[in-house]
Amino acid sequence: MTSIKEQAAISRLLSFLQDWDNAGKVARSHILNTFIETNQGKTAPELEQEFSQGASLFLVRLTTWLRLIYMTGSCLDKLLKSIGIFLSAVSSNRYLIEFLEVGGVLTLLEILGLEKIKEEDKKESIRLLQVIANSGRKYKELICESYGVRSIAEFLAKSKSEETQEEVQILLDSLVHGNPKYQNQVYKGLIALLPCASPKAQQLSLQTLRTAQSIVGTTHPSIVDCVLKVLRTMHLEVQYEAIELIKDLVNYDVCQALLKGLVALLIPSVKETSKLQPKILNDSAVLQLTANLPVFLQQAAAAKAIGVLARSNTSVAEEMLHLRVVHSLMAAMGNTDHSNSQRQASLTLEYFVQMFPVVEEHVRRSMGEELYALFLSNAEDLYMKIDSIQADILAANKVNVSKALSISGVSYSNMSFYLGPCGEDQLAYTTYFQKEGSEGKE
Template identity: 80%
Template sequence: MTSIKEQAAISRLLSFLQEWDKAGKVKRSHILDSFIEINQGKTAPELEQEFSQGASLFLVRLTTWLRIIYMTGSCLEKLLRSINIFLSAVSSNRYLIEFLEVGGVLTLLEILGLENVKEEDKKESVKLLQVIANSGRKFKELICESYGVRSIAEFLAKSKSEETQEEVQVLLDSLVHGNPKYQNQVYKGLIALLPCASPKAQQLSLQTLRTAQSVVGTIHPSIVDCVLKVLGTMHLEVQYEAIELIKDLLGYDVRWPLLQGLVALLTPPAKETSKLQRKILTDASVLQLTGHLPVFLQQAAAAKAIGVLARRDLAVAEEMLHLHVVHRLMTAMGNMDHSNSQRLASLALQFFVQTFPLVEEHVHQAMGEELYQLFASNAENLYLKMDSIQADILASNKVNIPKALRLCGVSGSNLNLILGPDDPDHLGCVADFERQDDESQE
């Protein structure tokens, strides 16, 4: 026999449920407002007490209505927030299972791809997915098995709200941890995001990739090209994250191709630079970007990255000498069409000149006395004082490759470890090393 108090509580619950069942959209919206205000932050036992041990009866009504109206977007934000109160409550595993059993994950993922749904609604959907992912490994696997990584990554790339994109980053970070079965899938999804058009998505993807890389351990071969291409961005915050990721990647087995790629960016292909056409800006308030600009942005960013990496680790600086970095930095310094390339290449070259005496000797010889004095006195602003003839001198001179390699104690027998057999300078270097080795023996 139930007590009078229990009967009264059950009666109130039935009355509330009947009110919900009969209510229209406006009335239901008011009910949700009241529910959110009263129950925010309550535990599962407290919710059961509020609903006379029948909280699941209201949750099933919420999930049913969600499946009916989610494509229209009506009251969607309030509805998702109400469901979140149930799923995020302490000891809410029962509610979570009930929500998943009716296809809750698929519904939330589908909301992310709907064009007519507001950004705020999608953000609430992401928050619910965070709650589910944080509930344990099997729930992370369920999201991934539902093609969740693709849906979430595509939404991150298309979202126009930085606040929402940051919530997506939290979700992806959760999915990469404690999810050994699908962590590689998340890792690849993050790499696939790097070429997207959204600078904020690129920035967040690069940040999360640093964490994901340490979790996954192994390197995906496409990451080198993707990260190097990101250096063509106009956004300094993206460039910063790319360089930070490059620092981490040097600790893996892509160190050499990564350094090769960075040094190669200092000298853009001739077919790209030949497209250069000087244009007069008709409107000073509008920046008109020409097709070659990303190439020069990459060049400047590569010079910056080379300077950062060389100062950080002398061993890296020595490895870059093997890759003709001094000659290529001088070539970048001669780029009269992009002053930032000149400035950053000058600063990077200044480090090599100050650190390696033989490099200083060669650069001095290659530049000539007047240009070298300009460089030595103010490398950062050299481009302001340099004329076109001096720029051509920089772009046309080459470093003595064998001499620079010998600086690092490299013998001819070890050259194959540095330059591959297909390197255009390989045969010349080998011949020069053999000659110098013979002379030293004599």
Template identity: 60%
Template sequence: MSSVRDQEAISRLMMFFKEWDNGNKVTRSQILKNFISFNRGRTVPELEQEFSQGGSLFLARLTTWLRLSYMFGTCLGEILQSVWIFLAAAGSGRYKAEFVEVGGILTLLEILGLKQLNEEHKMEALKILQVLARAGRKYKELICESYGVRAVAECLAKSKMEDTQEQAQVLLELLAHGNPKYQTQVYKGLIALLPCASPKAQHLSLQTIRIVQDIVQKPHPAIVEQLLGTLRSVHMEVQYEALQLIRDLMKTEVRPAVLQGLVTLLRPSQKDGVRTKPQIIEDPAAPQMSEPLPVFIQQAACAKAIGMLARESAELCEEMIRMRVVHHLLFAMGNTGHTESQRQASLALEYFVSMSPVVEEQVRIAIGEKLFRMLIDSAGMLYMKMDSIQVDVLVSNQVNIPGVKEVTE
């Protein structure tokens, strides 16, 4: 009886493969839809029972069709979901090895870079790569050796769908864990994403850098400039993650560079303060736009970061005073082009004054008793109460903190 049942099972399998091999696109699409519907979440023994111990034969057919048709998108969603069912099944080590041996990783990475494919296809490819990455260091290294970090990072930066971007972030984080040979490559790839045009990509990259920073330990010098550049973003979630990363970097050797960068950016250069308006804005019929320059958004964020760091550490407070932060905060308070810069600078300066009698004395001398009292009484509202003369006093201030080289402009 057993041999009869076996023969019947083999016969059914052969008929199934014959239908697949001779089927057109419509037939194969229906076969895949049925497979996905009935087999999602199954284990390898269950799949093998379904295919009479011939699961690998069907996976090979899927992989072959994937490699032949992925550039055209033919049934691509169904193929990728079916491959995922095989590779995600419990005990699927053999399936994974078979998929990788025929170039499966390269095919998935190429899918990520094809403009003609839709976002859903790329998201499915990322999910399969995640399954492989979770299978261990060997597969992580294979993905990285296939220029996977670059492909995934570019997908994250260029994708228009947040779900796809989030899947790319998950994969990059997986590639950084337990992968000492390539963890630095992942880290550098994330830093390279920070100047990209997508706020969502910036947000996700900053989140992931915070995690990967703990893995690589030593920060790359390039992180300072790129990180401070994200403070120009008008998106609060980007600025929040940037501020959290700045806080984390205070425990590393790039701390002096980050602090110096924050202090310096309180005084935007004249070049940064000039922008060329698009022609449509010059049209008298067009509505007038008064949005702040990115450099002033950055100035406000730097003042906020300085105030945050000063409140968290007396040591950092003293270090920034030696970097002439008081002089630069006074200048930012006189920036009538951006009220948030003025507000954040006033709040930060109020804290420095409260923490240091020397700073209090020198600020009082530099800006005068009346303006000093206004600062102490209502720092957050000071920008609304100043007149043009007081603004000029702030911009042209000369603060001489003992032990700190006097600033001359």
């Protein structure tokens, strides 16, 4: 037989549940407020004691109401926080299973895609998914099996709150750890995020990709193109993360494609630069916008990335000599439409000149003594001192260090692939800047 004390506790529980069942939205909101205030941080045994060993009876009412009202957003934040008290309680595995058995994960993921739901409510949904993911491998697999990676990644790309986006990053980081069955899915989802329009989402995706790359161990072919396109950003924090990832990627099988891609970006295609020419000729006001033309931002970032890679790895620097990096850097230095491209290319070329005598010899001969002296005196500020004729000399340079290396039989690197002579895009790019320079002299 139960004691009088136990009977009184059961009576209180039944009364509480009856009040909940009979309450409207306003009254339920007050009940949830009281529950959150009095039970935050309690363990599962403490919750059971609070509800006379019937806490699950209240949890099932919360999950049922969640499924009924989550599309409207009414009281959603308080409801999710209340469920979170159960799921995050110490020794709460029983509550977690009960929540999952009624489709809790799918409901949380659906909340992320609903336009009418407030950002704060979606953040609370992400936090519950974090709790579930941190409960073990099988729970991470359940989230992924429910098409969770796609829903979470899409929400990261669309979210307007940086605080919420950081919570999403924590969740994605959790899903890539200790989840061998689906770690590749998370990895590919992060790559798919790179072209998104949100700079914060790009930054966080790049950070998490570095972790995911080390865990997965192999690269996806699309990662090179996606990361190189990110270099078009005007946000320095995104550019920084992209270059950090590039530094990691040179240690994988995509190294050759990555280096080749970076060098190619130093000389934009004629298709890209031709978009600019009519605007310059027709409207002088557009000149102010050319500094932000994505292709030139990408050119400057590529020059910077090449410098970072070369300084951190001599073998990579030597390999880039075979890719005609010296020729391409000098061509970028002649881009008078974008001073940062000139500056970054000049600083990177300075390193190659200092490191490799063969580069120093060819650069001196191509520049001529006067221009070379200016370059040696202050590479960083060279772009402010050169005239249009000197810019033409740089843009039209024919330096081919790789050819000299081949003729002499010198090999600076264990890797040996060769990028052929200047292509049509390079010639068109050179011709374009020569034309611009000559027009400037008239």
